[in-house]
Amino acid sequence: MEFQVLGNAAHTLQTVAVATLFFGIVFFFPKLMYYGKISKLPALDSQKSYFISSARKIYAEGYQKYKDSVYRVKTNDDETHVVLPPLFLAEVRKLPDTVLSFPKAVENLMETRYTQIITESQMMSHSIKADLTPNLSRLNSVVFEEVQQAVSEDIPACEDWTSINIYFTLVHMVAKITGRLFVGPDLCRHKDYIDSAINYTMDVIAVQQGAKKINPWLRPILAPRLPEYKRLRQREKDAEALLEPIIEARRVAEANDPDYQRPDDMLAWFMARSKDYRYHSNLELAKLQLGLIFAAIHTTTLTATNILYTLASQPEYMKPLREEIRTVMAKNGGTITTRALQQMIKLDSYMKEVVRFDPISITSFNRKVLRGFTLSNGQYIPAGVTVVIPTHEIYNDPANFSMEATDPKEFDGFRYSKIRENGNATDHARNQFVTANDQSTMFGYGRHACPGRFFAANEIKMILARLILDYDIKNEGDHVGRYPNHEYGGSVSVDATKNLLLKKVEV
Numbered sequence: 001m002e003f004q005v006l007g008n009a010a011h012t013l014q015t016v017a018v019a020t021l022f023f024g025i026v027f028f029f030p031k032l033m034y035y036g037k038i039s040k041l042p043a044l045d046s047q048k049s050y051f052i053s054s055a056r057k058i059y060a061e062g063y064q065k066y067k068d069s070v071y072r073v074k075t076n077d078d079e080t081h082v083v084l085p086p087l088f089l090a091e092v093r094k095l096p097d098t099v100l101s102f103p104k105a106v107e108n109l110m111e112t113r114y115t116q117i118i119t120e121s122q123m124m125s126h127s128i129k130a131d132l133t134p135n136l137s138r139l140n141s142v143v144f145e146e147v148q149q150a151v152s153e154d155i156p157a158c159e160d161w162t163s164i165n166i167y168f169t170l171v172h173m174v175a176k177i178t179g180r181l182f183v184g185p186d187l188c189r190h191k192d193y194i195d196s197a198i199n200y201t202m203d204v205i206a207v208q209q210g211a212k213k214i215n216p217w218l219r220p221i222l223a224p225r226l227p228e229y230k231r232l233r234q235r236e237k238d239a240e241a242l243l244e245p246i247i248e249a250r251r252v253a254e255a256n257d258p259d260y261q262r263p264d265d266m267l268a269w270f271m272a273r274s275k276d277y278r279y280h281s282n283l284e285l286a287k288l289q290l291g292l293i294f295a296a297i298h299t300t301t302l303t304a305t306n307i308l309y310t311l312a313s314q315p316e317y318m319k320p321l322r323e324e325i326r327t328v329m330a331k332n333g334g335t336i337t338t339r340a341l342q343q344m345i346k347l348d349s350y351m352k353e354v355v356r357f358d359p360i361s362i363t364s365f366n367r368k369v370l371r372g373f374t375l376s377n378g379q380y381i382p383a384g385v386t387v388v389i390p391t392h393e394i395y396n397d398p399a400n401f402s403m404e405a406t407d408p409k410e411f412d413g414f415r416y417s418k419i420r421e422n423g424n425a426t427d428h429a430r431n432q433f434v435t436a437n438d439q440s441t442m443f444g445y446g447r448h449a450c451p452g453r454f455f456a457a458n459e460i461k462m463i464l465a466r467l468i469l470d471y472d473i474k475n476e477g478d479h480v481g482r483y484p485n486h487e488y489g490g491s492v493s494v495d496a497t498k499n500l501l502l503k504k505v506e507v
Ligand code: HEM
Pocket: 102, 119, 120, 121, 124, 125, 128, 292, 295, 296, 297, 299, 300, 303, 364, 365, 366, 442, 443, 444, 445, 446, 447, 448, 449, 450, 451, 452, 453, 455, 456, 457
């Protein structure tokens, strides 16, 4: 009897040992293979805390050291990023999404298992490219009307210098102005829509940051228990409850009313395309609107705030910018038309120079490698890593500027307008705020480069033009220079807590 018990125990132990070995091989072997491959790439080794405080320095060192090869860094998320110097941009942009994936990189970055944001919607990108951007020349007058209304509603009288939290003022304005083209004139001013448009992204970021603080092994159990997680789910339900009946009402009206005029907004364009892309339910369309809100509202607000922070510290730029805006508006019937936007090249240049000099991201073109590939210099990039491009270094590389241009280490607000004024059609095309190419990468690069950038640029330009025309702007208190941005590893954010002083211009 005892022998039989011992025999059974030995058999069980043997089974466990074989299973463990098998599990070990299945689980660790690919990891060993991965580490073997990745270790062949040169590394800029850094402690996590050093990456958090000094990512910008690390990328600067890498840019100098590795001009014709890639290198790797370990990020604050313990991920390996392979950094591509400009030399390889043309060849990687040709790689298909099955090799370099934008949505998969966003999944990691944004903790989509918990934030549940939409990482990929071909219909969203297609609608922006086919319905929004080509129609901007028609829609810009509507956008400008909304800008004027938002400025009059959200900026106080400012008879004397008045302190304003510019980020929160702008996010209200941007939610309404953008919402005008996303959901139409009634809903974009509805307090619950504005609340969702502003706070959905904030709630997403709170869940992303909460999840990142949890050990990856424990995340699936602990992240859904975070209060932020529950708040985000409620936010989604509220937004969907607001949008679904509107979508349903539009469907019913379209089906039954022969005189129905289809609205001219993104919701209507999505509905028109939904069959082709197999979005069947109202809920799916409501979720897509949240995806749009996530892509558009805070990105636009951060960029506009970033520009205003620089402008508030550089009063010498107010006069030439105001003069350009006045002259161009006078030539265009006293308003801001598409033509007027194209003619405001000093303002466009100033916007571009601010994001070049004070970026809102140090890297871009985040792509997860799904299938390993070999670069033209023979380096093998294995599946599993994320590749990035060093945006800020590219913007500061003297090789990207002519001999006559101001040293890129210095700020020159009219750097790009000078190139455009003295250049040919190619110089015009390559030096605009919206340009996304190998030298201008803040909107990404390649086939997933931001499709909303044309609309965002127009909206930001109109807001800035209205503010510059109507107000003097300066820092609050005795702060000298621009309010510094916060940096944490590779992420940058403007300091949303700062106030600026505005005073109505006397005419
Ligand atoms: C100044 C404001 C904005 C900034 C800085 C910005 C930046 C970006 C960046 C860096 C990407 C990733 C591109 C890449 O990795 O190649 C992106 C993608 C995207 N953006 Fe924007 N964006 C802005 C405004 C907008 C607006 C207003 C919309 C919508 C109208 C929008 C819609 C999108 C979409 C749908 C994608 C994903 C594209 C794809 O999957 O192919 N963005 N944006």
